[in-house]
Amino acid sequence: MLDFSEQYKSERTLRNKSRVANSRDDEIYIPTKPTASxxxxxxxxxxxxxxxxxxxxxxxxxxxxxxxxxxxxxxxxxxxxxxxxxxxxxxGVKPLETLLEDVPCPLREDVVEDPMTKAEVLMNAAKTVEDYFVTPSENIPLEELNTLNLPEVEEWDQKEMDKRNLKGSERKKRE
Structure with missing residues (x-):
């Protein structure tokens, strides 16, 4: 298993500025530079x-x-x-709640202004039946097209894995 918690412990910390959670436990650990593991x-x-x-x-x-x-x-x-x-x-890594946690999110009053008629609302629909929106049918079976060469896909996949394994063994030799 890869362990990222040690990397973050030694880095600078920032206090979470969230309005919801603002306690001593709300520290975020941000690495000073990206790391590759x-x-x-x-x-x-x-x-x-x-x-x-x-x-x-x-x-x-x-x-x-x-x-x-x-x-x-x-x-x-x-x-x-x-x-x-x-x-x-x-x-030890806390989940990200939002990127905009320190930006206020103002709410507007819920006031009805110039309501639309049913006919005006239904004008936006691509298709209607008896004053109801009609959605596309459930998944329609796809027609069978030309057959894919799946053994070729497996061959490509094996070549890609061989390439990655070669890079990994070269990296281990250098270390």
């Missing part, structure tokens, strides 16, 4: 095998068509990156 790729959970069934399932859920092998490869790399994030030890 190499991740041991052997500890990263492998993404699932992207076979035709999984790709079709993901397309139906997301309504995104993976038009070529590069799109599937990019998705697999994103899953691998997300799996790397699981190795980050966030013990």
């Amino acid at each position: 190499p991740i041991d790729q052997s500890k990263v959970e492998e993404p699932p095998l992207f076979d035709k069934a999984l790709v079709t399932h993901l397309e139906k859920l997301s309504l995104v068509r993976f038009s070529d092998e590069q799109a599937v490869f990019n998705l697999k790399q994103a899953v691998r990156f997300a799996n790397q994030l699981k190795l980050v030890d966030t013990t």
Whole structure:
């Protein structure tokens, strides 16, 4: 596991200026410079095998068509990156609540001004039926297009992993 808490303890601290939480425990640790922490790729959970069934399932859920092998490869790399994030030890790191925590957020009075008629509101809708908004139908099955070459995606993925492992072993030799 990567441990970022030690890095932050030695850095300068800032007091949280939040109106909600303003106690002694509300210190934020900010590093003075960015740091890179190499991740041991052997500890990263492998993404699932992207076979035709999984790709079709993901397309139906997301309504995104993976038009070529590069799109599937990019998705697999994103899953691998997300799996790397699981190795980050966030013990002692407080979650970010908002970037604008010290900026006041004024609220306006809730006053009704010149209300719209039902007909005026429905004019904004692309489609209506009997004075109701109509939304698109649920996920419509995608038509099957040309078959993706998924073994090629696996080959690209293996080459990428070999490249990363080579860089990692070179880094260890230098240390």
